[in-house]
Amino acid sequence: xxxxxxxxxxxxxxxxxxxxxxxxxxxxxxxxxxxxxxxxxxxxxxxxxxxxxxxxxxxxxxxxxxxxxxxxxxxxxxxxxxxxxxxxxxxxxxxxxxxxxxxxxxxxxxxxxxxxxxxxxxxxxxxxxxxxxxxxxxxxxxxxxxxxxxxxxxxxxxxxxxxxxxxxxxxxxxxxxxxxxxxxxxxxxxxxxxxxxxxxxxxxxxxxxxxxxxxxxxxxxxxxxxxxxxxxxxxxxxxxxxxxxxxxxxxxxxxxxxxxxxxxxxxxxxxxxxxxxxxxxxxxxxxxxxxxxxxxxxxxxxxxxxxxxxxxxxxxxxxxxxxxxxxxxxxxxxxxxxxxxxxxxxxxxxxxxxxxxxxxxxxxxxxxxxxxxxxxxxxxxxxxxxxxxxxxxxxxxxxxxxxxxxxxxxxxxxxxxxxxxxxxxxxxxxxxxxxxxxxxxxxxxxxxxxxxxxxxxxxxxxxxxxxxxxxxxxxxxxxxxxxxxxxxxxxxxxxxxxxxxxxxxxx
Numbered sequence: 001x002x003x004x005x006x007x008x009x010x011x012x013x014x015x016x017x018x019x020x021x022x023x024x025x026x027x028x029x030x031x032x033x034x035x036x037x038x039x040x041x042x043x044x045x046x047x048x049x050x051x052x053x054x055x056x057x058x059x060x061x062x063x064x065x066x067x068x069x070x071x072x073x074x075x076x077x078x079x080x081x082x083x084x085x086x087x088x089x090x091x092x093x094x095x096x097x098x099x100x101x102x103x104x105x106x107x108x109x110x111x112x113x114x115x116x117x118x119x120x121x122x123x124x125x126x127x128x129x130x131x132x133x134x135x136x137x138x139x140x141x142x143x144x145x146x147x148x149x150x151x152x153x154x155x156x157x158x159x160x161x162x163x164x165x166x167x168x169x170x171x172x173x174x175x176x177x178x179x180x181x182x183x184x185x186x187x188x189x190x191x192x193x194x195x196x197x198x199x200x201x202x203x204x205x206x207x208x209x210x211x212x213x214x215x216x217x218x219x220x221x222x223x224x225x226x227x228x229x230x231x232x233x234x235x236x237x238x239x240x241x242x243x244x245x246x247x248x249x250x251x252x253x254x255x256x257x258x259x260x261x262x263x264x265x266x267x268x269x270x271x272x273x274x275x276x277x278x279x280x281x282x283x284x285x286x287x288x289x290x291x292x293x294x295x296x297x298x299x300x301x302x303x304x305x306x307x308x309x310x311x312x313x314x315x316x317x318x319x320x321x322x323x324x325x326x327x328x329x330x331x332x333x334x335x336x337x338x339x340x341x342x343x344x345x346x347x348x349x350x351x352x353x354x355x356x357x358x359x360x361x362x363x364x365x366x367x368x369x370x371x372x373x374x375x376x377x378x379x380x381x382x383x384x385x386x387x388x389x390x391x392x393x394x395x396x397x398x399x400x401x402x403x404x405x406x407x408x409x410x411x412x413x414x415x416x417x418x419x420x421x422x423x424x425x426x427x428x429x430x431x432x433x434x435x436x437x438x439x440x441x442x443x444x445x446x447x448x449x450x451x452x453x454x455x456x457x458x459x460x461x462x463x464x465x466x467x468x469x470x471x472x473x474x475x476x477x478x479x480x481x482x483x484x485x486x487x488x489x490x491x492x493x494x495x496x497x498x499x500x501x502x503x504x505x506x507x
Contacts, residue, residue: 075458110160120198168285173369181401347438358397
């Protein structure tokens with residue numbers, strides 16, 4: 001072949017390669033729908049039922065949609081509804097008040113001839129929780145701190161001894177401790193605590209288990225040191241580093257028995273199990289009695305509970321507000337503002353607190369803090385947000401109920417409603433920040449979406465959810481909802497896919 005011909009062919013080939021490279025460089029990056037579809041096309045995601053909606057808030061443009069009108073199990077994304085409702089009805093500055101009432105005369109010598117009632121006002125943070133919450137430790141060292149303050153006020157009011165009982169009074173709400181659809185196994189765990197208007201220390205009984213001698217039972221300590229449960233210690237201290245049976249707790253043959261079993265390595269630093277109290281009002285009364293006695297106030301009676309039982313009510317949907325039982329107020333404690341309570345609910349996904357806030361709204365709207373009135377309040381609020389009833393079926397305020405169903409479309413519509421409301425900032429401040437705090441503190445750490453997503457997590461068996469707001473580098477804000485149901489994946493695998501989808505929305 002002549003030399004000039006070879007040169008022409010080489011030049012032509014070079015021009016072709018240059019043209020191809022130029023075309024590739026000018027090719028538009030994949031769109032958001034293309035990126036999401038590519039993620040969901042993977043084998044790991046293909047076996048899961050997905051519901052997704054992404055909406056640009058400024059323009060109202062739908063950026064991505066898949067099964068957004070289908071009903072899904074939302075897990076803790078229900079808390080978005082509950083906290084938005086609480087802010088709308090009660091206001092960000094609302095406070096809950098816990099009081100102590102003397103049911104009887106106080107003699108000159110300081111003896112109360114009657115009961116001393118600790119009256120629950122619905123405060124979800126009647127505890128040593130450090131507010132505003134900024135990571136760990138969540139609680140102060142003295143778990144009895146708020147009750148010690150009330151006990152000090154009682155003593156300063158002249159009560160030196162109590163002739164009757166110390167009564168935990170949670171009759172502000174109807175005694176319906178479990179919403180429908182909760183798992184019985186969950187109710188022993190701290191996250192499945194019974195709902196009550198008087199909830200001390202999140203109703204948590206902390207059990208600290210540390211190694212004993214090799215071959216002997218482990219040592220057990222209860223925090224705070226109350227006899228609320230009767231523990232049967234069947235644990236074993238193992239001389240080995242690894243054990244075949246981890247520590248666990250289960251109900252005994254008859255309440256209040258709890259059986260502790262499993263093995264703990266002799267070199268272990270110990271482990272803490274957090275259990276839900278059997279009766280929150282009685283638990284609070286037991287703790288209050290201890291706080292009183294520590295200050296030298298003698299108590300002749302027992303610690304017991306006072307409930308408003310549903311059996312004697314004509315209706316569970318509404319009622320004329322009940323008059324408070326007569327007595328002399330001798331102490332009171334106001335809570336932190338509701339905005340702080342909402343932050344705890346969403347950032348830490350506190351089930352108990354969500355249920356309490358929902359019942360407080362029901363009490364305000366229907367005069368009755370019942371489960372039925374609470375669900376009716378949620379339905380009215382969803383209608384106000386523009387969500388029709390076929391798009392939700394809600395049976396609790398926390399998302400722990402397996403009866404809950406919600407569409408991604410309804411969730412995004414709710415997010416859009418709050419975004420345009422006066423409570424936008426308080427609501428935004430309550431949501432976990434990607435790679436920053438709350439239940440998202442350890443997620444998105446190596447993602448470009450770190451710090452640009454504020455969203456509520458949701459996790460149950462075969463369920464992973466994430467709904468909230470994503471901000472892109474150009475300032476666009478997207479309201480989104482991602483539900484993954486019927487997933488056979490390990491929970492961390494499902495979360496990784498959900499995070500990748502949310503990360504795409506922040507780009």
